Amino acid sequence: MSELVIETEGLRKEFRTRRGARRVAVADLDLAVPRGGVHGFLGPNGSGKTTTIRMLLGLARPTRGSMRLFGEPVPRRLPVVIGRVGAVVESPKFSPNLTARRNLLLLARTIGAGDDQVDAAVETVGLTGRERDRYKSFSLGMKQRLAIAATLLKDPDLLILDEPTNGLDPAGIREIRDTIRTLGERGVTVLLSSHILAEVQQVCTSATIIGNGRLLASGTVADLLAGDAAFRVRVPDDPARAAGVLAAAGLSTTAEGDGQLRVETDRPESITRALAEAGIWLSELSPVRADLEAFFLDLTAQDRLGTAAAPAEVGTR
Numbered sequence: 620m621s622e623l624v625i626e627t628e629g630l631r632k633e634f635r636t637r638r639g640a641r642r643v644a645v646a647d648l649d650l651a652v653p654r655g656g657v658h659g660f661l662g663p664n665g666s667g668k669t670t671t672i673r674m675l676l677g678l679a680r681p682t683r684g685s686m687r688l689f690g691e692p693v694p695r696r697l698p699v700v701i702g703r704v705g706a707v708v709e710s711p712k713f714s715p716n717l718t719a720r721r722n723l724l725l726l727a728r729t730i731g732a733g734d735d736q737v738d739a740a741v742e743t744v745g746l747t748g749r750e751r752d753r754y755k756s757f758s759l760g761m762k763q764r765l766a767i768a769a770t771l772l773k774d775p776d777l778l779i780l781d782e783p784t785n786g787l788d789p790a791g792i793r794e795i796r797d798t799i800r801t802l803g804e805r806g807v808t809v810l811l812s813s814h815i816l817a818e819v820q821q822v823c824t825s826a827t828i829i830g831n832g833r834l835l836a837s838g839t840v841a842d843l844l845a846g847d848a849a850f851r852v853r854v855p856d857d858p859a860r861a862a863g864v865l866a867a868a869g870l871s872t873t874a875e876g877d878g879q880l881r882v883e884t885d886r887p888e889s890i891t892r893a894l895a896e897a898g899i900w901l902s903e904l905s906p907v908r909a910d911l912e913a914f915f916l917d918l919t920a921q922d923r924l925g926t927a928a929a930p931a932e933v934g935t936r
């Protein structure tokens with residue numbers, strides 16, 4: 620069992636709306652983030668990611684449930700562990716007319732970090748060469764990287780990033796992704812909240828998916844996608860008959876038009892054998908790339924329909 624850096628049990632947050640109704644933002648959430656690597660915290664807009672993060676950081680009070688950071692119960696023991704946690708939740712306040720480096724130096728003074736740590740942080744986030752530019756001249760992506768650099772000054776073991784690519788263009792997204800990857804490789808545990816799945820899939824080792832404040836699935840990215848294997852088959856002559864043969868062989872098959880079938884299986888030989896035995900020859904067989912995006916959309920769609928009552932069982936603990 621790997622050591623858990625973040626752990627919540629039955630975490631719940633209810634808000635009162637102005638009309639006095641109850642809104643459940645986080646519904647009895649069990650979160651388990653293992654040490655090391657980049658952990659995606661995924662969910663559609665309004666699913667409770669920010670609220671969960673705010674509770675973990677002592678910025679919002681849970682309605683009920685328990686939370687631990689590095690094994691310490693929070694918020695009670697937050698003062699003991701907060702020095703090991705860096706977080707970018709809201710836009711930090713930098714002085715627009717000061718250079719990036721000057722901004723970081725001022726911050727470093729307040730937390731007792733040295734100038735060498737400022738230079739190291741600038742380098743980690745890829746801002747070397749631009750650190751003497753004024754903050755106000757920075758692009759959104761550079762500002763976001765500077766915010767991450769600021770959290771690195773205290774050399775955190777855990778970095779919590781809430782939607783760090785929000786509002787960025789593709790180049791900016793890639794810059795942040797590279798920064799996060801570098802941090803993960805350096806042994807920092809990163810909790811990365813996002814709804815941009817394709818981006819997350821490229822950097823995350825594990826992920827938790829939530830919908831309406833509830834856990835939908837959790838595990839390594841590889842495990843999450845394992846049950847999602849499919850192949851695309853092209854049968855030029857009689858796709859309808861081929862679909863019947865595959866169904867009779869117990870394979871779930873969908874016609875996609877143009878002689879193409881999608882077959883849900885992780886064993887391509889079961890497709891070729893069934894078709895060959897029926898005298899049907901396929902002209903193409905290719906794996907459908909399983910991606911977190913498709914998995915996520917499927918899961919959250921089921922959730923909206925109310926059919927995903929139990930979280931998908933993908934354990935990594």
Ligand SMILES: Nc1ncnc2c1ncn2[C@@H]1O[C@H](COP(=O)(O)OP(=O)(O)OP(=O)(O)O)[C@@H](O)[C@H]1O
Nearest residue numbers: 634642644662663664665666667668669670671814
């Ligand atoms: N202070 C508040 N008062 C009332 N409702 C709130 C408050 N903060 C959040 N909520 C509600 O709680 C739910 C979860 O919001 P939250 O911001 O945690 O979601 P999120 O997953 O971070 O979304 P996004 O991806 O849009 O940032 C939403 O329905 C939101 O409207």
